[in-house]
Amino acid sequence: MVASQLGADGYDHTLGDFTAAAFTARAREEAGWLERLSTLEAATPDDAIDRDLVLSQLRGWVALASWPDWRRDPAVYLSAVFTSLFNPFQQRLKPEPELVAAAVSRLAEVPGVLAACRANLDPDLAAPLLVRRGLDQARTGRRFLTRTVPSMVRDPALSARLAEAAEPAARAFDELVAFLEGFACGGDWRMGERLYSTLLRERELLGYGAAELHEKGGAAWASLDERMREVARRAGGTADWRAVMESLMDDHPPTLEAMRAEYEAETRRVREFVRSRDLVTFPEGEKCLVLPSAEYTRPVAAVAHYLAPPPLTSSRTGVFFVPFTPDDFTEEEVRQRLRTNSRAQMPSIAAHETYPGHHWHLSHMAGNPRTVRKVFRTPYFSEGWALYVEKLLHEQGYFDTPATELAHLDCRVFRAARIVVDTALHCDDMSIEQAETFMATKASLTPGTARAEVSRYCAWPTQAPSYLTGALEIDRIRQAYQGSLKAFHDRIAGAGGLPLGLAERAVSRPGEGTPAG
Template sequence: MTGNASLGRLVEQFLTWHFDRNPGNAAMLGSLAHDHTLGDFSATAFTDYERGADAWLDRFTVIETDDLQGSVDRDLVVAVLRGTRAKATWPTWRRDPSLYTGAVLYPLFSAFLNRLRPEPELVATVVKRLAEVPEVLAACRANLDPELASPKIVRRAADQARTGRAFLTVTLPAEVSDPALRAEVAEAAEPAARAFDELAAFLDEFADRAAGDWRMGEELYSTLLRDQEVLGYGAAELHERGKVAYAELDAEMRELAGSDDWHAVMASFQDDHPPTPEAMRAEYEAETRRARAFLVEHGLVTFAEGEECRVVPSPTFQRPVLSVASYMSPPPLTDQRTGHFFVPFPPDGFTAEQTAQRLRTNSRAQLATIAVHEAYPGHHWHLSWLAAQDRPVRKVFRTPYFSEGWALYAEKLLREHGYFTAEVVGDAAKARAQELAHVESRLFRAARMIVDTALHCGDMSVAEAEEFMTTKASLTPGTAAGEVNRYCAWPTQAPSYLTGALEIERIRSEHTGSQREFHDTIAGSGALPLGLARRVVLGR
């Protein structure tokens, strides 16, 4: 099969096939045709998808085109499908219960967050999906394999499952303004909540007999870097790149701090933090507004029409499994351009000391660079701008090696333009603290490159990883534990930040146009594997 038109039709057919088998994700992207069901989570459905993906890969690898953008679309699909093939040897659906809990919680949460339908229609779709929750969680119990599942990953998911009842029976109904419709959601939520209760109890018991290893291993890790991320190198080289980057950033930290013990300097900044979670949210909001105004003043990017970034508390079900700020993009298959910057509120039940640790890890010195990363010109600017472009397959398939790399690149970009200087900040001591925190955030990502590869290649224990993140970066012990749990559950993601930023910086060094043109082009091209992003920007 050849020809640009044939490739376009094949991409459309593939997206239809993919959406029909992943309706929850499709709904979150904005497909109203898929917002009435959570989908099939049976073992048969997973194995059928893997076989189908193999067949699609065979079709895409033989199609030809002389169009640059079309060839990038094709090669993006090929990279995704090669990743699917590789990960079939490490089936998450047999290992990690959070695949199932997340497949329930995130689509229901985003339904009310984005409100793509009038409330009566929205409630009707939510009620249909709530009715499917017991079946989805029953599939979780049936599919988990005690020989593959790790007790650490199971217990992490059990903590999230315990948030299900409150989210379904309290948070969801509270989103509905009409009393009758609110009662309808509350009634539908109760059986779903019982299913979460039952799953949490099951996982507590299952964790005691789970005997699997969370370590992915170097072979698969390297395969994903090469075939899915199109990086051209594997885990060993990624680890070494992390060590080199860490050494360079450590030297820079020593110089900026005026001391070899820059950790003590950073620790002193943690004493100056917002006093409450709500105060933390308000201060993040102020920093988000400041970053956007700076972009406008310096003309560094073009904004999507109607874009808005709302700074809100993290959803309750996310708090036990994610201890840092995060972002949810506008549904890119719609004309909506409102994104959400989630501030890392502590989970319900946290002690005063645990809450204080969470606040210390969001010190005032750190707020500026985190807001740049999550909002402007980081995730929100990028993903709202991407949503305004016209390559559907690139809105659907996005790699963190670009999206997280872009957000870290954005931090350095603003530093280059003086964002952390005393002249802009207005206070020399505050500016010094913010610049140190900015460089430390980049060093933190270098530490992630080292730790994630070492963990999954069997060269570092969990305890060693936690110690590394508290002594080589500036995390509090509680946040370090949450971070390392995340690395164990989500191999290859943690190194994406600095790896991607370095690749984007190299592409920019080869680009001959203005910075604004570069930013608009590369960010508008998608969140592509970096080898494909290079082709779009440089035209080759």
């Protein structure tokens, strides 16, 4: 399944092996590869970066063997099914008959994958919160398989064939829903300071652990809070930036589709701004679509997100997914989602997801000739890059009103709050309720969005701090770079999505592995 998502040929017909034996065997292989590669000598500095990139990933996987997500979280199985069936039809890199044939083959494997989920979940390890998240996603399975995916097929006969093949898989989802509804478990979602710090040091190659990261988040929040007070006076006549942001959030698109259309217009505007300022080199053939978020992601993703083209293919078409709500949301819940995508906030969010954020970065780095750089990347770079470029555009004058400037800073203070909350949730004793209150009062999140955010942090430890942590590190590296701003951007982003220590090495020398430009 991973190989197919990367764009490697020959794997589109299968989901892979999700049995306990397969997970255990992969863990043994990872440990073996770590031992073998640790003694490998590199012929060139770029080879050394490649080796150390792989080693960082292997160290992370070996460390996480003590925290087996496949025994804790239904999302391991559900995400594999959803993405493997949705992404090929969204990206359409092969003729439709081939896509349908591959999907039919995969649908036949869905009952086995979901049976493995039921067999592998450990009631002593699985946390009720993670199971509830999985249940919410599983409930979308029948509609997704029997209606959403077939509706993406243009040929009526092929669509009907796919819908027919989906029925046994849909029944397997029904069975999983019933299982999860009655699944009693008592595990903990808290990762703990020891493993959390190990991942920061050995996988992300940061020089510090959870406690220092928590302090960095608090200091960043305090600094941003002071700056926002000054901007709020200009935007709303008061230093109370939360109150000003509340007022700005009342100016939002009237409907979800109008929100998508306004994001599409903002994406065109930010692309033209980046090009006019000559901030980066645009890869040939890149294109960014702006679409509603996929139905299966709506119960668990309350914010905008991006789908990159498979990195081992020639495609340069990505998708900026606008955060639509589930169909069963009330009118008020939809309104709150629209408020967290206000017109003042849209410029920052569009820049983050598209130009020169995720879409530009991943399209540009696809030109790197080193395959390993395309396969392995860390959110501490990719999310750090997307937040770094928000600050870059602020410096360049893109946020040209007090309202958009305040919203830009609010996006940043939100990421500082994420550092504080994620580390406190997993390494201390902050409760979910305290975390939700913190996110709703220390950043301009509605209560519903704050709940969805905190649920995500519980399920995905160490990811939430990646945004601001990476942005600060990239900014630090930029200050020491000898060369033009454009050359720095092309080089560091073109080198891949490297752990920050390796990214610094990649820009400190000419480098064989970066695209021209």
